[in-house]
Amino acid sequence: MCVTCHGAPGVLPSEIGVGLSPPAPDLSHIDDLNSAEIYWIIRHGIDMTGMPAFSRTHDDASLWAMTAFVQRLSQVSPLQYDSLRHVFQAEAPPTENQSENHPH
Numbered sequence: 001m002c003v004t005c006h007g008a009p010g011v012l013p014s015e016i017g018v019g020l021s022p023p024a025p026d027l028s029h030i031d032d033l034n035s036a037e038i039y040w041i042i043r044h045g046i047d048m049t050g051m052p053a054f055s056r057t058h059d060d061a062s063l064w065a066m067t068a069f070v071q072r073l074s075q076v077s078p079l080q081y082d083s084l085r086h087v088f089q090a091e092a093p094p095t096e097n098q099s100e101n102h103p104h
Contacts, residue, residue: 001066002027002066002070005017005020005024005050005051006024006027008073008085009080009081010081010082011081016050020049024050024051028073028074030070031074035068038067038070042054042067042070043055
């Protein structure tokens, strides 16, 4: 959910992320925020920025999982992130735009 705007270890932000004003922070360098603050931002978003609120699309367990991942992101190498990305993509349920005959 974060990589498009924030990038990730070994992954630059997309054109959308680069174009944000103010720019999205590098999540591997947000050590000054505690878990409650990170959760609140993910849940509610930040007004007047490109940071959306994910409470309408994700349950609390998912929001806390994202929070935990962001907190540990500074310890994840580009190789580890790439491995995790492949695991999560393989486990992700198909979206309504995907069919069994046309996987992405």
